[in-house]
Amino acid sequence: MTTTALIVDDDPIQRRLLDSMINRLGYSTRMAERGEQALEILTGPEGDQIDIVVLDLVMPDLDGMGVLARLRQAGKAVPVIVQTAHGSIETVISAMRAGASDFVVKPVGAERLAVSIKNALRTGALEDEIRRINRHAQGTLTFKDLVTRSPEMARVIRLGERAAKSNIPVLLEGESGVGKELLARAIQGSSERRGKPFVTVNCGAIPDNLVESILFGHEKGSFTGATERHVGKFVEANGGTLFLDEVGDLPLDAQVKLLRAIQEGEVDPVGGRKTVKVDVRLVSATNANLIEAVKQGRFREDLFYRLNVFPITIPPLRGRREDVPDLARRFMARFAAEEGKRLRGITAEASALLSSYPWPGNVRQLENAVFRAVVLCDGDELTLDEFPQIAAQVDGFEIRVPPAAPPVFAPSVYGMTPPQPRAAEEPPAPVIELRDPSRMTLLDENGDVRTLAALEEEAIRFALGHYRSHMTEMARKLGIGRSTLYRKLKELGLDDSGEQADEAAA
Secondary structure (H helix, E strand, O other): OOOEEEEEOOOHHHHHHHHHHHHHOOOEEEEEOOHHHHHHHHHOOOHHHOOEEEEEOOOOOOOHHHHHHHHHHHOOOOOEEEEEOOOOHHHHHHHHHOOOOEEEEOOOOHHHHHHHHHHHHHHHHHHHHHHHHHHHHHOOOOHHHOOOOOHHHHHHHHHHHHHHOOOOOEEEEOOOOOOHHHHHHHHHHOOOOOOOOEEEEEHHHOOHHHHHHHHHOEOOOOOOOOOOOEOOHHHHOOOOEEEEEOHHHOOHHHHHHHHHHHHHOEEOOEOOOOOEEOOOEEEEEEOOOHHHHHHOOOOOHHHHHHHOOEEEEOOOHHHOHHHHHHHHHHHHHHHHHHHOOOOOEEOHHHHHHHHHOOOOOHHHHHHHHHHHHHHHOOOOEEOHHHOHHHHOOOOOEEEEOOOOOOOOEOOOOOOOOOOOEOOOOOOOOOEEEEOOOOOOOOEOOOOOEOOHHHHHHHHHHHHHHHOOOOHHHHHHHHOOOHHHHHHHHHHOOOHHHHHHHHHHHO
């Protein structure tokens, strides 16, 4: 899903001009005629879908300064670019103090608006990352800090919010790299235990002979090498949350003691003479099929039912590709700040490439790919050239390597060794060429203009895949009603997949 800009202006001509200009820059748009209408959109359920606001300061009823004030009161941190025909210094200062990210004077040019939007998006993404990192460190991360526009992730967040209201054991299921620990931290940050200890244990990285000691602690001298007393992860998490990552990798003997610790709320340190009472919120995570592990005898059935009280399955990144542009922009802002580079954003072509890739390594792989791209980038934007490995695996993109220069030989000297080739120049960097998969051909194989019916069918088929059969989104983007869209899908024999997808999204 592309970046969405909300245009707020009472002048219909200005709205149309800005709409055309912003669409040409590769962003989608929403429009509002009045300040009240803009606030309804920004503070409503669709507010999270707005990435930036282009706001006219002079409007009847509620003007731009009033909108900025109401946004601040509502705690909305969306970047706002204000515009007016009167660009006085006093107006600029007042707008900036009210929370505006930038200021442009009507009529604004396309190049000036493009720079302003990219700078505002970069600044907003960096501020969001800083706030998220601070909350992460303080144990106050909430579900609002999770970057998502996906309906699938919206259901995950709703389940997480319900789980946060109690101490019920939660089991997070999903592939490696989807963000299970981040969701676990959001559950704690939204619960009564926010700000309390959040202790993470990677069960797959602990040697079998140390699992019991690390989880439950040990007394000094209880075994060879135990030179000091260790309280264990359960005691460290007392009053807070214990996150058991890859819990399916625990050995069977440790599973027995873990079951008792969960049931009784107490642990037995190795070499200790008495049990220790603990009060922990348990959140477990796995990327394996625990039911299959139970059938194979690798995981205790009674422990499985103790952990699997409130299961939440996190979808892989390829199942929520609308989240990719926002995630990539936030990663870029953070890494650019860490590397000391002034990057304004990611080009529309590069964003389309990232959204088309299936990301088998999920969010972790995307984060590392953006990190590499930031390090490689010499310009002020991330382009296709910074993602050659990704482009090589996506249909619609080609990597062309220019021919290398022939080796250059040094002049020979009679009686000496044969001439050796000098080190050739550095091989040319691969050039990524875009074959736009969304481009529609207007002529048929005979060179004649295609019929409107054929063009309409191709547009609907493309939209069906692009919006992954979400009927409401398809109808809105195609500019037709849902009933009309269902009728046309039925005529094309595509109605079954669309109806099933809509029922699943409901």
